Amino acid sequence: MTKREKQAIGQQILMAFRAAGAAEVAPDLLLPAETLLDLYGEDIRARAYVTQDPIRGEMMLRPDFTVPVVQMHMENGAEPARYCYLGEVFRKQDHGETPPEHPRDNEYLQAGFELFARDADADAEVFALFHGLLAPLHLQASMGDMDLLMDAVRALPLSGARRAALLHHIWRPKRFARLLERFSTSAPPRAFAEPANWTGLRSPAEMQARIARLQADAHEAPLAPIWADRLSRLFAVSAPAPEALRQLRDLAQEIPDITDAVDRLERNLAALTSRGIDVAAIHFDASHGRHTMEYYDGMTFSFTAPGRADWPPVATGGRYDALAAVLGQAQGRSIPAVGGIIRPGLVHELGGLNLGNAA
Amino acid sequence: MIRLGVPSKGRLMEQTFDWFAARGVRLSRAGSEREYAGRVEGAENVALVLLSAGEIPRELQAGRIHLGVTGTDLIREKLAGWRSHVQELAPMGFGHADLILAVPTCWSDCDNLDDFATIARDFRAEHGFRLRIATKYHRLVRAYLSDQEIADYQLVDSQGATEGTVANLTAEAIADITSSGETLRANHLKIIGDTPILCSQATLLRSIAAGDDAEVGAFAQQLGLTIS
Numbered sequence: 001m002t003k004r005e006k007q008a009i010g011q012q013i014l015m016a017f018r019a020a021g022a023a024e025v026a027p028d029l030l031l032p033a034e035t036l037l038d039l040y041g042e043d044i045r046a047r048a049y050v051t052q053d054p055i056r057g058e059m060m061l062r063p064d065f066t067v068p069v070v071q072m073h074m075e076n077g078a079e080p081a082r083y084c085y086l087g088e089v090f091r092k093q094d095h096g097e098t099p100p101e102h103p104r105d106n107e108y109l110q111a112g113f114e115l116f117a118r119d120a121d122a123d124a125e126v127f128a129l130f131h132g133l134l135a136p137l138h139l140q141a142s143m144g145d146m147d148l149l150m151d152a153v154r155a156l157p158l159s160g161a162r163r164a165a166l167l168h169h170i171w172r173p174k175r176f177a178r179l180l181e182r183f184s185t186s187a188p189p190r191a192f193a194e195p196a197n198w199t200g201l202r203s204p205a206e207m208q209a210r211i212a213r214l215q216a217d218a219h220e221a222p223l224a225p226i227w228a229d230r231l232s233r234l235f236a237v238s239a240p241a242p243e244a245l246r247q248l249r250d251l252a253q254e255i256p257d258i259t260d261a262v263d264r265l266e267r268n269l270a271a272l273t274s275r276g277i278d279v280a281a282i283h284f285d286a287s288h289g290r291h292t293m294e295y296y297d298g299m300t301f302s303f304t305a306p307g308r309a310d311w312p313p314v315a316t317g318g319r320y321d322a323l324a325a326v327l328g329q330a331q332g333r334s335i336p337a338v339g340g341i342i343r344p345g346l347v348h349e350l351g352g353l354n355l356g357n358a359a
Numbered sequence: 360m361i362r363l364g365v366p367s368k369g370r371l372m373e374q375t376f377d378w379f380a381a382r383g384v385r386l387s388r389a390g391s392e393r394e395y396a397g398r399v400e401g402a403e404n405v406a407l408v409l410l411s412a413g414e415i416p417r418e419l420q421a422g423r424i425h426l427g428v429t430g431t432d433l434i435r436e437k438l439a440g441w442r443s444h445v446q447e448l449a450p451m452g453f454g455h456a457d458l459i460l461a462v463p464t465c466w467s468d469c470d471n472l473d474d475f476a477t478i479a480r481d482f483r484a485e486h487g488f489r490l491r492i493a494t495k496y497h498r499l500v501r502a503y504l505s506d507q508e509i510a511d512y513q514l515v516d517s518q519g520a521t522e523g524t525v526a527n528l529t530a531e532a533i534a535d536i537t538s539s540g541e542t543l544r545a546n547h548l549k550i551i552g553d554t555p556i557l558c559s560q561a562t563l564l565r566s567i568a569a570g571d572d573a574e575v576g577a578f579a580q581q582l583g584l585t586i587s
Contacts, residue, residue, distance in 0.1 A: 037489075037513065038488070038489070041489065041510055041511070041512070041513070042501050042504070042505070042512065042513055042514055043505065045501070045514070046498075046501050046502075046505070094439055094498065094502075096439070096440070096502060097435075097440065097441060097442050098440055098442045098443065099439075099440035099443055165477070165480075168480060168510075169476075169508070169510070172508035172510065173508075174507075174508045175476060175507075175508040175509075178473060182473075192467045192468055193467040194467070195464075195465035195466070195467050196464075196465065197464065197465060197547045198463070198465045199463045199464075199465060199525050199526045199546075199547045199548075200463045200465075200525045200526070200528070200531055201486070201528050201531055202463070202466070202478070202482055202531055204465075206481065206482070206485055207465075207466060207467070207468055209481075210468050210477070210478065210481060211468050214468065
């Protein structure tokens with residue numbers, strides 16, 4: 001398979017994105033490491049190629065397009081805005097103890113589409129665009145909604161500190177489960193030794209603030225077991241979208257605070273149906289977004305090739321309002337954002353899109 | 360000729376020599392104390408190669424030595440996918456050291472990784488950057504913390520005097536090798552976590568790339584080891 005063939009497929013996708021109203025952008029290959037590290041943490045250092053520039057400092061070979069595209073929009077974009085791009089991303093594969101049988105590419109093309117809009121229809125617009133484009137490949141479409149999970153956590157009868165801790169770790173299933181278990185039992189108050197020989201940047205006041213929080217927390221009543229049960233049933237919803245919606249409606253009887261999110265999902269699915277999409281073929285997995293990058297905080301989606309369990313998804317995407325807000329802080333801007341990427345290399349391996357030749 | 364790579368100085372070299380001597384193979388340095396050439400008595404067709412312990416993983420991976428002695432910590436840190444490059448023939452019972460995570464002793468609210476996760480989150484919110492962990496074991500520490508689902512931290516590189524980074528305000532915590540814990544205590548640091556990130560000891564390893572399986576197998580048998 002030649003790079004030129006993959007590139008040609010990428011161009012076809014790009015053409016479709018332009019036809020959907022997107023302006024093409026071409027972010028740099030070398031990106032300042034600091035912003036990416038701050039957003040993604042150490043995980044990105046394990047995956048991205050880091051290099052050193054004597055003047056610009058630590059730089060990364062572009063591990064994804066989202067951050068530079070959002071930054072570009074925040075600096076000079078009008079609203080609403082649609083952008084598309086095509087180019088290489090670079091990902092290290094750290095094999096741990098045993099290398100996989102089929103290592104993934106370290107360098108591959110991504111064709112992407114990002115939509116910045118306050119329009120409630122944005123989720124459906126992006127999903128339908130990807131769905132239509134990929135239809136010839138007969139992929140399995142999966143969908144999730146982080147909003148649903150976060151609204152359920154916000155509904156827990158807990159102190160603000162406890163709720164914030166759970167929300168912070170919602171993408172880390174083990175840590176989330178440990179916190180929930182701790183909040184569901186009553187623990188004896190802890191004793192803290194008087195510190196001697198203070199060292200380090202963390203100050204005594206910071207520690208005292210946490211100790212005060214822990215002491216206040218010790219008086220909190222344990223969460224009734226029914227709540228952990230409700231959450232685990234919600235997180236486990238995994239079914240064809242219409243059936244999942246029915247299950248979520250039932251759960252909303254017990255967790256009324258998810259009603260808005262369930263209504264939104266229903267409107268989204270209706271919007272997809274009105275665009276001619278068979279939503280019964282979409283698999284809805286409430287926890288879908290917990291397995292993706294941390295920045296998705298609303299709808300998430302992926303398109304996977306059946307029978308290719310060792311492949312990454314052919315396309316992924318979702319809503320990332322919080323990330324857009326963080327990146328817009330410098331400009332004092334914030335706008336909801338939703339987008340996704342397709343891997344032209346995998347599309348090529350599946351036989352292409354049959355859209356005709358790219359211009 | 361089988362090439363056997365052994366650490367070129369210090370206690371690790373002496374204990375390696377003792378380990379082989381107990382199995383009837385006498386290793387020694389040829390000539391002066393400063394010359395990095397070796398002699399082997401009691402085994403046919405074995406050449407001694409004296410190397411820095413840190414270079415032994417790389418030489419094993421490349422197949423430039425057939426056998427090598429180094430710490431499991433260095434193998435796992437330096438060789439991605441190490442199981443396809445080397446085979447562990449025998450733990451040697453010395454050079455014990457644990458890779459641990461340590462925080463200031465004055466953090467009396469930090470007893471375990473759950474505390475550490477919360478402190479990292481608070482620290483990031485307060486200071487506007489992620490809590491820094493100084494280490495030279497980047498891959499091992501990152502894999503461990505990722506498995507433990509710790510977020511809100513960053514690794515900063517420290518190739519030596521790592522225990523000093525906290526007092527120097529260039530890191531809030533460290534991840535390093537310790538055997539007795541004395542240096543940690545002297546720098547007002549304490550270990551957190553129930554078990555170390557890794558328990559390391561000197562290990563005899565076989566290079567997969569070097570080949571010559573029959574000869575290596577015969578020598579291993581002479582040492583009382585079997586190669587599966």
